[in-house]
Amino acid sequence: xxxxxxxxxxxLNSKGRRIQESAPVGRSExxxxxxxxxxxxxxxxxxxxxxxxxxxxxxxFRTRLTHSIEVSQIARSIARRLKxxxxxxxxxxxxxxxxxxxxxxxxxxxxxxxxxxxxxxEHNLQSLRVVDTLEERYAExxxxxxxxxxRSGILKHCSKENAVxxxxxxxxxxxxxxxxxxxxxxxxxxxIAYNNHDVDDGLRSGLITLEQLEDVPLMASxxxxxxxxxxxxxxxxVVHETIRRMINTLxxxxxxxxxxxxxxxxxxxxxxxYAAPRMLAFSAEMAEQQKAMKAFLRSNLYRHYKVLRMSxxxxxxxxxxxxxxxxxxxxxxxxxxxxxxxxxxxAVADYIAGMTDRYAVRExxxxxxxxxxxx
Ligand code: MG
Numbered sequence: 001x002x003x004x005x006x007x008x009x010x011x012l013n014s015k016g017r018r019i020q021e022s023a024p025v026g027r028s029e030x031x032x033x034x035x036x037x038x039x040x041x042x043x044x045x046x047x048x049x050x051x052x053x054x055x056x057x058x059x060x061f062r063t064r065l066t067h068s069i070e071v072s073q074i075a076r077s078i079a080r081r082l083k084x085x086x087x088x089x090x091x092x093x094x095x096x097x098x099x100x101x102x103x104x105x106x107x108x109x110x111x112x113x114x115x116x117x118x119x120x121x122e123h124n125l126q127s128l129r130v131v132d133t134l135e136e137r138y139a140e141x142x143x144x145x146x147x148x149x150x151r152s153g154i155l156k157h158c159s160k161e162n163a164v165x166x167x168x169x170x171x172x173x174x175x176x177x178x179x180x181x182x183x184x185x186x187x188x189x190x191x192i193a194y195n196n197h198d199v200d201d202g203l204r205s206g207l208i209t210l211e212q213l214e215d216v217p218l219m220a221s222x223x224x225x226x227x228x229x230x231x232x233x234x235x236x237x238v239v240h241e242t243i244r245r246m247i248n249t250l251x252x253x254x255x256x257x258x259x260x261x262x263x264x265x266x267x268x269x270x271x272x273x274y275a276a277p278r279m280l281a282f283s284a285e286m287a288e289q290q291k292a293m294k295a296f297l298r299s300n301l302y303r304h305y306k307v308l309r310m311s312x313x314x315x316x317x318x319x320x321x322x323x324x325x326x327x328x329x330x331x332x333x334x335x336x337x338x339x340x341x342x343x344x345x346x347a348v349a350d351y352i353a354g355m356t357d358r359y360a361v362r363e364x365x366x367x368x369x370x371x372x373x374x375x
Contacts, residue, residue, distance in 0.1 A: 005083040006268060009180045013270045015148035015168070018132075019141050029147055030087035036144040037091055040137065042098040042130045043068075048356030049097075051104040052198060052307060061204070062197045064097045070197060071096065074251060075182075075189035078280075081255050082262075085182050091146075092153030092186040099126025101353045102360040103314030105302075110318035111349060118345035125162060126353055127154045128169075134350060153183030177274045181262075184280035192250045195293050196243050202301045203239055210235065216296045218289040222246055250286065257283040314357075317364045321352055324367055331367065 004010065011029050024032040037043055046065035062070075072093035079089035100123050101107035108123050115121040128151060132143040146154075152169055163170035172179060199219065202208040213219040222245045226238055233241070261279045266272070273279065282290055301307065325332055325348040329340040332351060340347035355363065 003083060004085065007181065007262075007270050007273050008084040009088050009149045009182055009270060010085060017145050017147055018167075019145050021145065028087055030085060030091055030150065033144075033146045033150040034087060034091040034094060036137075036146065037095045037098075037131070040098070040130070040135050040144060042135060042354070043094065045354065045356050046097060046100075048358055049100055049102055049104075050357055051194065052201065052302065061201045064100060067193060067197065068094050068097055070193040071186065071189045074192050074247070075186045077251060078185045078189060078255055078258075079182060082181070082185075082259060084185065085180075088147075088149055088153070088180070088182040089185045089189075091150045092183055093189060095127060095131060095146075095150065095154050096156070096186060096190060097123075097127065098130045098154075099123045099128070099353065101126075101318065102355045102357045103311070103318070106311035106314040107318050107360075110315040111322065111352060114319060114322040115345060115349050118349075119162075121349050121353070122158070122162070123353075124154070124156050125158060129350070134354070149180055149182070152179050153186055156183075156187055172274070178276060178278055179274075180270065181258075181273055181279060184278060188254055188280050188282075191290070192247060192254075195290065195297065196247050196250075198297050198301060199246075199293075200239065200243055202297070207304045207306060208300050210239070212300060213296070216293055218246060218249075218293050222249070250282070250290070253282050253286040254280065257281060257286075317360055318352060320364060320368060321360065322348055325351065 009030075014029060017029075023029070027035070043065075046068055047063055049064040051062065051064060051067060072090045075089040075093040076086045078084075079086040101111050101121075103110075108121065112121040130143075131146050131151065131154060135143050138145065148168070152172070155166075155169060158166070158170065158173045160173060163173035171177075178184070199208075199213065203210065203213075210223070214223065219242065222242045223238070226233070226241045226245070230238070230241070258280045261281065265276050265279065267276060267279065281287065326344065329337055329344060329347070332340060332347070336347050336351045339350070352360070
């Protein structure tokens with residue numbers, strides 16, 4: 001085994017699991033977390049959930065499953081090179097989107113709107129809810145009983161109002177301290193992954209063009225180099241080669257800049273990590289370029305009229321389902337009815353959040369379509 005930095009999360013400095021279990025055999029505690037996440041039902045459903053494009057639009061677009069795998073690959077590369085806990089970075093990355101609703105951000109916004117009077121809906125909190133309570137796989141406990149550090153990494157953001165209702169996990173949002181470096185890595189790897197794959201998917205869908213991207217500095221410099229080094233290369237390969245180089249540049253920048261920050265702030269222990277400012281970051285110059293890329297994607301892809309039409313349809317599906325289940329909980333599947341007696345809005349939100357894109361569409365049709373629907 002290669003050497004880990006003293007400030008990496010390890011079994012020695014871990015706060016452990018909520019319910020004590022015997023030590024795993026032949027794998028680390030964090031590998032066990034990763035394995036539990038991969039075996040969960042919510043993880044499998046990521047295959048049919050999307051971020052920008054709706055699931056049935058094309059087989060080549062990213063889903064939340066392939067996105068999560070890309071995030072974990074990038075996170076592991078960064079963790080390894082910074083001598084951090086690669087397994088923890090992997091576990092957090094694979095779990096980071098488990099709480100997402102169907103239909104990406106449009107679905108999350110719609111469900112949050114529906115839940116406004118009932119504590120709101122926030123996908124980070126929902127991811128935690130999935131691993132802490134909703135997964136029913138173990139005889140001895142609800143949820144997956146993950147380590148504190150994996151749970152803390154999954155909870156990327158949390159309002160102070162919600163944080164007070166959490167156990168020790170909420171403290172960092174109240175005291176304004178940092179999560180582990182491994183959690184910080186997963187956070188950045190998420191950003192690197194989606195910016196790059198959204199460029200790729202956006203181009204493939206034809207909603208954005210290569211010419212438009214020539215005005216985005218991060219893309220332009222690599223694109224120019226690829227084109228001049230490989231004259232006559234077909235456009236799809238130009239795109240892949242350019243994106244490959246962008247990811248490498250971003251990852252390299254994060255590693256170099258973060259290593260420098262860690263040294264500068266004399267980080268020596270995990271306690272130092274928690275108390276210090278955020279260490280994992282792009283250099284100032286790269287952060288600017290990333291910002292420009294994000295702004296480009298926001299105005300040209302996420303707000304493209306065709307994407308907005310899908311989002312509007314998606315929102316309607318979510319709102320319709322929420323309304324109908326709130327009106328009559330007897331329409332819910334039995335396992336959600338029992339919980340609905342205790343907390344109706346949360347039970348309805350849990351049911352809807354767990355749906356895949358296509359399941360939500362089918363459920364909407366089953367409930368609202370007048371014509372005969374085959375199961
Ligand atoms: Mg993500």
